[in-house]
Amino acid sequence: YMCKRQKQFLEQRPDCVLMQRIFAWRERMEQLTVGCGSLKEVSVSAWGCYEELDGDDVPLIEFHAIVRHLLGQLTEGTVKYGHEVCQVVWNTCAEKPDNEGCRVVCSNGTVHSAQSIIVTTPL
Secondary structure (H helix, E strand, O other): OHHHHHHHHHHOOOOOHHHHHHHHHHHHHHHHHHOOOOHHHOOHHHOOOOOOOOOOOOOOOOHHHHHHHHHHOOOOOOOOOOOOEEEEEEOOOOOOOOOOOEEEEEOOOOEEEEOOOOOOOOO
C-alpha cells in the first residue's frame, strides 16, 4: 500500500527528484529495520511495531561489498539460496564417528548436514 501511494504521489510530481530520493531512502531504511528484501513482504499491521535498541547505530557502509567478498572465499555451492529452513536438528551425540554436528531441513525437501551453521535473524 505504501509503495503504491508513494508511486502515485511521485507520478503527480515528476520534477521532484529530492522527494523521490527521500522516499527511496525511507523504503531502504524500513527494509533494513524489518529485515526484508521488499516492503511487499511486510504486513501493514506490522508497520512501526519494531522497537529501537539502546545504543548507537553502527553504520554498515558497503555491507554488500563485505558479503560479496566473504562469499568469494567460500567453495561454490556452500551457500544455499531459495532454501527456506523449516527445522535445525542439533546432534548432541558426540560418540558417533559420523557426527556432522547438525542438520538443516528445508521446505523444498532437501536436508543439509554440517559441523556448524550460521543462523541470522532480523533484530
